[in-house]
Amino acid sequence: MAYQLSHEMFDRYLAALSATHRVFAPVVKANKNKLADLDLITYDEVSGADQIIWSEKSYFSPKEIFYPIRETLFRFVGKEAFVPEVDQKPMLILLRPCDLNGIDRLDQIFFNNGVSKDFYYERRRKLVKFAVIECTEGFDSCFCVSMGTNKVDSYDMALKYSGDSITLDIKDETLVPDGYSFGANEDFELDFVKSNKTKVELPDFEGVDLNQVFGHEMWKEYTSRCIACGRCNTSCITCSCFTMQDVFTDDEKMLSERRRRWAGCHIKGFSDMAGGHSFRDKNGERMRFKLMHKVYDFNKRFDKHMCVGCGRCDDVCPEYISFSKSINKVAKIIQEVKHEK
């Protein structure tokens, strides 16, 4: 059911909802931008409508709300392992269609890759509901239309923001607080971005000897430009990799923790092995690895591309490396290779 609310009514709705849900949305944090002394748009828990940033893209994706940057898996007391509890309150995340599609990509890895489900991801993920913010314009670096991720199939709630009013379409009844009444029903149809400024042509690798792509000159440019900072990985809604880490919290009492923290294929050491052997030492090779994962390898396992075209990797790169341009370059190379045949 859909309802049109004034700013004040929406504010009151959020206050009522916060009794049963933790609500997360893009907010502004002053002077937090590492690139310059600017404000940073990032995700945080909100209690009022004024805190929500409707008209800008968040620097970080919402994934860290339920897949934290660093997480304790166990606390060991001697030989006994204790799994820390998590807050059981359901969460509602306000996000754009690309990000909701991105979360489906995370689900594929944590639920469907291999036979085991990821316990830690699942226990938070099942508490999460999604409120899609209607997005009809996108931003300069977005290429969701090319990736087919400008639309969503389902949501728990959808929001249309129009300056002075907000229209809500609520599919999940638990998002209507007890005894709460909205007034008149509205017609509701969620609109989507139809065209982005940035467009990518997805390379068609069918019938191509991948050695010709992997060994291509184009990667050298990234070896000299990329500084392996890993920002493209940490800001990406679909990057899911992590590394385990053990620490002693108290040596004498034999207290220790096993943690995991985000890892990224651009960062040095990602593939290092005992005995000094490592793969993809050059940053250009890491760029290639990421690109192939995002727009080829993942698709072979799950029938959809991992990248959802959110454009954050382009927004955050300190070296102005454009992922969308690199995809287009590869598409061109593939055409050349096919032409030569």
Added chain:
Amino acid sequence: MKNEYLAFPFEILSIVKETEIDWTYTVKYDGPLVGGQFMQLSIPGVGEAPISISDFRDGSLDMTIRKVGRLTDAIFNLEAGDSLFMRGPYGNGFELSKYVDKHVVIIAGGTGLAPVKNVIEKLTSGEIKTNSTRALIGFKSPDDVLFEDALKRWSQDHEVTVTVDKQPDKPWNGKVGLVTEHIPTLEGYDIEKTEAIVVGPPMMMKFTTLALLKAGYLPQNITVSFERNMSCGIGKCGHCKIDETYVCLEGPVFNYTTAVKLLD
């Protein structure tokens, strides 16, 4: 919801010092295993790492561990009676049924012998009845030789060639030279029908498989086992991925026809 990351303590029954830096730990264990699989081995507070199961029997399994860093250093301080934490087993392991009634050649380099030790045991003991089982095993030097007793036992009824990289200073009754130099000696059987298993460091595997192909072995008859950085063992952490393949899930054992297409 099952928490696959939970590791449990297993008692160390005995420790055999194979070399200065490679020790075999036998731990109490019950449960189905396949040679070539690995465990996620850990000590709380120190770390966790993938370690191959080098051998197993009713009630226990062996892991042969090289001291190279934080976790493995700490494991070397443990004694029989202490516990090691484990979760697993993970990975596919070797499919032994395909070696029945075949000529089989196993080529291993250094610690690469660990993941195939159980395979060689099963093939040489007759538990898996092959037409012939031969092994070609290379070590850096006589001081690096692993599983001395097993090597002796295997060579009683089977052709086992042990070679070291360079002519050693001390007496040595094995061969000298890299394993690849000894591949031409692996003749006398119908090469096109011989199965080969190759396990070792990346360079050794690369040149050994090339030498085998040159000698006439068929690509589909060659099996290899990979090592990659691994943090989870269950297809989540992403470290072991090569192209669309996850070494922890679809490997670490691969047919050469698949392995050759994996581009790092």
